[in-house]
Amino acid sequence: MTHNFLGRQSRRAFTLVELLVVIAIIGVLIALLLPAVQQAREAARRMKCTNNLKQIGLALHNYHDTYGRLPASYYRDPDYYNRGWGWSVMILPQLEQSNLYDALEVSTMPIPRDPDERTQTPLTAFRCASDTGPDLNPDRNDQGMSNYVSIQGADSAGGYRSSSADLGDYGGFMFQLSALKFRDATDGLSNSMMVGERAYVDKAPERPWLGAQWVGVTYGAGYAGTMRCLWGNDDYRINGEATWAISSNHPGGAQFLLGDGSARFIGETINGDTLIRLAQRNDGEVIGEY
Template sequence: MQMFSRSGRHHGRNAFTLVELLVVIAIIGVLVALLLPAVQQAREAARRMQCTNQQKQLALAMHNFHDTYGNLPGGSYGNAGTHNFGRDSWSWYGFILPFIEQNAMYEQLNFEQKINGAADRGGAARKQLLDAMLCPSDDTKIQEEGSASWQNSLHNYVVCYGDASYNSGLAPWNEVDGYAGSAGMFVPERKANFRDCTDGLSNTLLFSEIITPAEENTWSSLGRTQVAMGAGFTTYLPPNADANDRTNRCHTNLGGNLGPKCTQHADWDWGANVVAARSWHPGGVNVALTDGSVQFIPETISLNPWRWLGSRGDGKVIGEY
């Protein structure tokens, strides 16, 4: 009988070689590199859809407000004058709180007082960040620096004040570089209704989104939806504009690779603000039209149609955009 020694038995391999391990790691790295952009795109698509739904709800709230009172809220309230957006004036925001299920917050408000100037004015409406007002693609969620008497939270959704400055359609602060603006659906110290929208509800902007600054000076003019001086945008600049905003007070850094993107307005008028619609969505911004629909507007839109969308009664035929 043939005998086999113990040393003659065949042993199978139980481990990878170094080369095999490096090949597996390289393959995994390639797969991750291929899949990560797709995952990021899917996440951004979900965030953009959430942003769209939130603007849809805000547009519905405005329609319910209009059905209840026969008009939209004023672009500003309590400035004791026809023109200019006072730094302490209420905006549209406080008035629609009951229509976005914020009755408790609304009950804290006294519109006979200016919103700023004392720690108890404006209540939670001045300081609380509402998820419904925050675009998930913008991860900067801040309250302003400064004293409790003036501090405000900054939100992403703002209304359209026209196609030039916040005082579009109301001289003397309605011109920007010689361009005479036309009023949007919101104007200072006045209330518009849908009948005033002679260009058609589907051709006129109601809301857009803006980027809240990553760093800001005390009492910025951007995203203070509770205070009229920071509660809007205009269509003078295109969506995601390269050009600077022009405001009475500038933020320090808009974030990302954008930097300040702001020029201090020389005469410090609260109503002369020019703020562009901006978002972190690649390629454009979400907007709500006055008919309640929500669209994604590409940043490549021609400037004239974009400006015409900001006006409620300029008589321009917009066409495709």
């Protein structure tokens, strides 16, 4: 009996070169896929931030409907070292946080000098999903972290107040002791910023942003974590170089709540004059495309 081996093919293993080529191809595919995954995750985080701002906008509109005015950035008490409850606290009932609002005793008690378990409550409504800061802000006396501040207007000094008697009305919607109505936005609600982002970066030298606090202005947690101005120079523009800049961890810009309740992402390369126009409610200037 004879056997025919001519039709059989011998099996051989991969050579080292072929194996290295396969590994290289897999590496290239992973390198191409990873940025897409990261972009998808950031898109989801940015959407969550957008939803936060829309909910804050709805809460502010409901507050306005109830009280006939917007809350102040903070309610400075001149007999209590100029500290006071912030705008975020005032809209807690509109954000389904009535229990916390009642526990804070806002209507009857001054803001606590130091943080406690109430003012340190983590509130996702005031946290951007892209922000990596802790629940307690170590640069603002360990008060509960926030990533949103009211826009007090446009000012070349960033809204710096020379004294406690200066209300800080630089054309924005909310500043200390303010009581504005939507009708005061004569430029139009869709043309005026109401709330902007404030990122927290852990002492990064190139972007030393300090985040914000939702409770208001307390000892060691100043008004820069409750309200801020915008301007066109490097310090005070979006993602600027100052610690108090309006900023975010979203690539290329930050998100804002406009007076009409809509949320919009605005790039950091926006024209400085346009930025100033958007930060003011009543300057009468025409806003171009942005």
